[in-house]
Structures are given as C-alpha cells and as structure tokens.
Amino acid sequence: MAKNLEQIFEECLERVFQGESIESCLMSYPNEAAYLEPLLRTAIGVTNRTSMVQPDPSFKARAGMRIQAAWQYAAQQRPTEKPSRSFAWQRSWALALTVVVLLLFSSVGTAFASSEALPDEPLYPVKLATEQVALAFAFSEENKVALHARLGEERTQEIAVMAREGKTDYVVATAARLGHQMEQAEFSVRALEMKEAAQRASVAVSLRTTQPAPAMTAPAPASTAQSDEAAAGGAPQAADEKTSPPPATDVAAATFRKTERARELVQSSTAKNIAVLESVMEQAPSAAKPALNRVINQAKEVQQRTIPPQVIDDKPRSQNGKPPQVTPGIIPGKPQTTSDQPEPLTPKPPVEPPRLWETPKPPLPVDEPKPPASTTQPSGLTGNQPSGSNLIGPFGTSDDKK
Amino acid sequence: MSSEEERLVREAIAGNQAAFTVLYNEHFDKVYRYVYFRVSARSEAEDITQEVFLKALQSIGSFKWREVPFAAWLFRIAHNLVIDHMRKKSKHKTAPLEEAWAVSVEDPVALTEQRSEMADLTAALKRLPPAQQEVISLRFIAGMPIAEVARILKKSEGTVKALQFNGTASLRKLFSGEANG
Numbered sequence: 001m002a003k004n005l006e007q008i009f010e011e012c013l014e015r016v017f018q019g020e021s022i023e024s025c026l027m028s029y030p031n032e033a034a035y036l037e038p039l040l041r042t043a044i045g046v047t048n049r050t051s052m053v054q055p056d057p058s059f060k061a062r063a064g065m066r067i068q069a070a071w072q073y074a075a076q077q078r079p080t081e082k083p084s085r086s087f088a089w090q091r092s093w094a095l096a097l098t099v100v101v102l103l104l105f106s107s108v109g110t111a112f113a114s115s116e117a118l119p120d121e122p123l124y125p126v127k128l129a130t131e132q133v134a135l136a137f138a139f140s141e142e143n144k145v146a147l148h149a150r151l152g153e154e155r156t157q158e159i160a161v162m163a164r165e166g167k168t169d170y171v172v173a174t175a176a177r178l179g180h181q182m183e184q185a186e187f188s189v190r191a192l193e194m195k196e197a198a199q200r201a202s203v204a205v206s207l208r209t210t211q212p213a214p215a216m217t218a219p220a221p222a223s224t225a226q227s228d229e230a231a232a233g234g235a236p237q238a239a240d241e242k243t244s245p246p247p248a249t250d251v252a253a254a255t256f257r258k259t260e261r262a263r264e265l266v267q268s269s270t271a272k273n274i275a276v277l278e279s280v281m282e283q284a285p286s287a288a289k290p291a292l293n294r295v296i297n298q299a300k301e302v303q304q305r306t307i308p309p310q311v312i313d314d315k316p317r318s319q320n321g322k323p324p325q326v327t328p329g330i331i332p333g334k335p336q337t338t339s340d341q342p343e344p345l346t347p348k349p350p351v352e353p354p355r356l357w358e359t360p361k362p363p364l365p366v367d368e369p370k371p372p373a374s375t376t377q378p379s380g381l382t383g384n385q386p387s388g389s390n391l392i393g394p395f396g397t398s399d400d401k402k
Numbered sequence: 403m404s405s406e407e408e409r410l411v412r413e414a415i416a417g418n419q420a421a422f423t424v425l426y427n428e429h430f431d432k433v434y435r436y437v438y439f440r441v442s443a444r445s446e447a448e449d450i451t452q453e454v455f456l457k458a459l460q461s462i463g464s465f466k467w468r469e470v471p472f473a474a475w476l477f478r479i480a481h482n483l484v485i486d487h488m489r490k491k492s493k494h495k496t497a498p499l500e501e502a503w504a505v506s507v508e509d510p511v512a513l514t515e516q517r518s519e520m521a522d523l524t525a526a527l528k529r530l531p532p533a534q535q536e537v538i539s540l541r542f543i544a545g546m547p548i549a550e551v552a553r554i555l556k557k558s559e560g561t562v563k564a565l566q567f568n569g570t571a572s573l574r575k576l577f578s579g580e581a582n583g
Contacts, residue, residue, distance in 0.1 A: 006560075007563060010563045017545075038574055042573055042574045043542055046542045046543075052520070053434075053435045054435075055430065055431060055451065059448050064423075066452060071459060169545075172427075177424070180424050
C-alpha cells in the first residue's frame with residue numbers, strides 16, 4: 001500500500017531522530033524530497049532549539065526535596081509492609097532465561113558484542129539485561145559491591161563517550177544510571193556493616209552468657225574475669241582455657257575484613273569515576289553539565305560516607321592481628337559499669353532496602369551520646385544524598401577520622 | 403519501555419524511593435521543557451512540573467506498566483495539568499518570555515539572537531491550533547514516539563501523524579513569513 005505524505009514524513013523524522021542524515025532519508029523518497037526537506041529541517045530545528053531550555057537547578061533541587069518530603073509522608077501513612085521482591089526476583093529469572101535463550105538461538109557473538117555497546121546503540125538494552133542477570137546471580141553483599149562498582153565504572157566510560165560526542169540526553173540518562181549503581185554499592189556496604197555490627201554484638205553477648213557455672217564446669221572464677229575482659233574488648237581467651245573461644249569471633253572477623261574490602265573498593269571506584277567525569281566536563285555539551293555535576297557530587301558524597309570509621313580504643317590491642325573488639329554501646333576508655341551494658345538485642349526485623357534518604361541504623365544504646373551530624377549537605381533529588389544522616393556508624397565519630 | 407526503566411518502575415511501585423528518584427532525574431527536564439513551551443512562563447512551568455511529579459508519586463501505586471509506558475503516563479499527567487491550567491487562566495497578552503534556557507553563548511550579540519529565536523519559536527507555537535500544538539510539543543519538545551503521543555492524547559496514530567505533518571508545515575510557513583518580514 002502506498003504511503004501517504006504524512007506517513008513518509010513520520011518515517012523520515014524517526015530515522016533522523018535515530019541519527020540518520022536527512023539526505024539519506026530523502027534518497028528513499030526522491031519524488032517527495034523537495035517537499036519533505038524543509039519540513040524535516042523545521043522539525044529538527046524546533047527539537048534542537050527547545051532542547052536548550054533547562055530547569056533552574058535550584059528549582060529542581062527544591063522540587064526534589066518537596067517530592068522527598070511527600071514520599072516520606074506517604075510512607076508513614078502506609079502500613080509497614082515488606083517490599084515485594086517477587087517482581088524483581090521473577091524479572092531477574094526472566095532476564096536470565098532471556099539471555100540463555102539468546103545465547104542458544106542466536107549468534108553467541110550477539111551477547112558478547114553487546115558488552116561493548118554504548119547507550120546510543122541498538123544492543124545497549126541487551127548489555128543492560130546481561131548486567132541484570134549477573135546482578136541476579138550475585139548472592140553475597142561483597143559480590144554485589146564488586147559488581148555495582150564495576151558497572152559504575154562502565155557507566156562512567158559510557159558517559160565520557162556520550163559527552164565527547166555531544167549526546168546530551170544519553171549523558172543525562174547514563175548519569176542517572178551511574179547514580180543508581182553508586183547507591184546500590186553503598187547500600188551493599190551498609191548491609192555488610194549491619195551484618196558486622198550484629199555479629200559483633202552476638203559475639204559480645206555469647207561471651208558474656210557462655211560463662212560456665214562454677215558447680216557444673218571448670219574453670220574457677222578467674223576465667224569469669226577473663227570472660228569479662230574479652231567481652232569488654234580485651235585479648236581473646238587463650239587456647240588452653242577450658243572454655244573454648246566462641247567461633248562467632250572468627251565469623252565477625254571475616255565479616256570485618258569483607259566490609260573493609262567493600263569500602264576500599266567503593267572508595268577506589270568512585271575516585272576513578274570522579275576523575276573521568278571531571279576530565280570530560282569541558283568537552284561535554286552545556287546542557288549536559290548540570291547532570292555531570294550532580295553525579296560528580298553524588299560520587300564525592302558516596303566516597304565520603306564510605307570512609308572506614310576509626311575506632312579509638314585505649315584497651316590493650318589483641319596480639320593476633322584480629323580487629324579490635326568493640327562492643328556496641330561500650331564507649332572505649334569509659335569505665336564499664338552495669339549501666340554501660342548495651343541493651344539486650346531484640347529480634348531484628350527483616351532487612352528492608354534503605355530508602356534513598358534513610359540510613360540503616362544499628363541499635364544505639366541509651367547512654368551513647370549522639371554522634372555529630374554528617375558534614376554532607378542534603379540537596380534533594382538531584383542525585384545527592386539525604387539530610388541528617390550520620391553514616392559513620394557506631395564505631396566512631398567523624399571527629400575520630402584523621 | 404526499556405528493561406532498566408521497567409525494573410525501576412516496578413521498584414518504585416513497590417515503594418523504593420531510590421528507584422523513583424532515578425525516574426525523576428531521567429524525566430524531569432523533558433517534562434519541564436514540555437510544560438514551559440505550553441504555558442510560556444517559567445514560574446508557572448515550575449509549579450506545574452512539580453505538580454506533575456507529586457501527582458505521579460501519589461498515583462505510582464496504581465500504575466500498570468503493561469497498559470502504557472511510564473513516560474507516556476507521566477506526560478499524560480503533564481498534559482492534563484497544562485489543560486487545567488489553561489482553562490483556569492484567562493487569555494491575556496503573552497508576557498515577556500522569562501529566560502528559562504541554558505545560556506550557551508557569552509557573546510552579547512549571539513545571546514540577543516538566541517533570545518530572539520526562542521521568542522519567535524514560542525510565539526509560533528502559540529499560533530498553532532491547540533491540537534497541532536499538543537502534538538508538536540509532545541513529539542518535538544518532549545521527544546515522545548508517535549505511538550505514545552497517540553496514547554497520551556487518546557487519538558489514533560493516523561490522526562497524530564496528520565497533526566504532526568500539518569503542524570510542522572504551519573511552523574514552516576510562520577518561520578518563513580517572519581524571515582521574509
């Protein structure tokens with residue numbers, strides 16, 4: 001069926017929006033070319049000129065904060081419910097199946113070729129889907145951190161290419177994806193920190209509660225004092241003690257190392273991303289610079305918040321290289337009395353992913369002074385971070401950082 | 403809707419604020435641009451744009467991704483709010499255009515030229531019949547595909563293509579008329 005002029009115009013317009021030249025499109029319709037060319041140029045001119053209009057950044061930030069406040073208000077009104085993971089889980093498996101089918105029934109090269117795809121290329125959605133499959137199979141938090149850090153670096157490289165090519169919309173969209181990757185990486189670091197805090201508390205509780213009753217087992221009261229010292233963060237019990245060292249200590253130490261590695265990875269990854277983004281700032285189109293600035297600031301704030309906390313511990317350090325034992329609620333250096341004992345652990349609620357403006361808060365004991373406020377400032381939904389969040393955690397304060 | 407956007411929308415529906423934030427950042431500028439060229443006043447465009455996302459936030463729980471893409475849903479909200487705004491506002495002389503575009507040139511002559519072009523463009527858009535103006539705004543300013551423009555305006559694709567064609571031809575005549583004095 002012959003196409004009418006309106007259909008031909010729309011077809012040529014779509015091809016030009018996808019990157020084809022006007023001349024190339026008109027070669028497909030030589031009879032209509034003389035009539036269509038000025039219309040196509042008018043349409044492109046309108047699109048290009050109107051793209052110069054950008055919202056005022058301060059307005060966008062204010063609007064973002066208002067949206068944030070409305071979201072939090074709505075969340076408070078909603079009954080607490082566990083976020084449904086079923087869609088994400090089903091979607092992950094559907095994507096996994098899609099990639100498997102793709103590999104089986106099409107050229108293996110397609111999936112691998114997509115790994116190099118850029119945001120303006122047809123295979124880019126395949127690349128993103130492949131990444132989702134990889135994320136779905138990253139079961140541990142440390143693997144998730146590693147993957148999100150790698151994907152963040154990938155997004156950064158894509159932004160650099162798009163910025164050099166002057167493709168504003170792709171820069172903006174990819175910057176949003178980079179922001180998301182950094183948030184997810186930080187979320188996984190927080191999850192590791194929570195796990196570490198829980199394990200330390202568990203170790204402390206088990207050390208205090210596994211003191212043997214004198215009538216039932218050895219040793220004598222001397223070992224009770226040693227148990228107290230261990231609970232207070234002193235040297236671990238010697239191997240020849242009748243009470244064997246709790247295995248939870250090794251687990252806590254392993255988690256500590258994982259958390260440290262995760263933080264280091266996020267630190268180094270964000271540093272690399274910041275360097276690349278700052279280097280392309282000059283070449284980027286003006287309209288893309290606000291988005292670049294936002295994601296650079298977001299990266300700096302993530303970097304700041306994942307600085308490892310330093311523990312001031314004036315007790316004798318352990319000699320076996322294990323991390324200092326800090327019991328939540330016990331302020332290092334403070335004489336310990338019964339009033340310093342942390343509150344009994346309550347059953348933990350299911351771990352929900354923190355919202356953008358929420359920080360996972362380990363339980364604080366009653367007497368611990370509030371940590372100082374974070375130095376980072378909130379700036380609404382521009383990719384920057386929440387207000388009032390002290391993300392140092394219970395193991396130190398910002399004053400402790402050197 | 404891309405798989406990434408679909409995932410974000412699902413997570414936003416499930417209550418993930420971070421996901422909604424990403425969607426907000428991805429679509430905010432386009433929505434603002436679309437509204438700005440419909441109402442031609444920066445302060446009003448800011449109010450309406452903010453209202454679009456507040457309404458989207460309130461209604462995200464009822465969004466069904468199978469029925470309409472997220473961007474189309476968002477722009478339908480924007481379209482309806484613009485219509486409501488225009489109904490409330492009585493027709494008046496177009497106020498001097500508030501500068502709402504990124505100044506990409508420093509040369510005063512080029513800057514004046516840029517301002518003049520923008521004013522001409524906005525005036526020309528205003529002179530189009532409302533139906534053509536809606537299609538041109540959604541298609542060229544918001545960058546929506548034809549199928550989604552048709553969904554937003556609840557018209558057939560054939561009708562939207564015709565409005566697009568005629569609207570572009572009208573703009574061409576208006577620009578040519580201005581160039582010829």
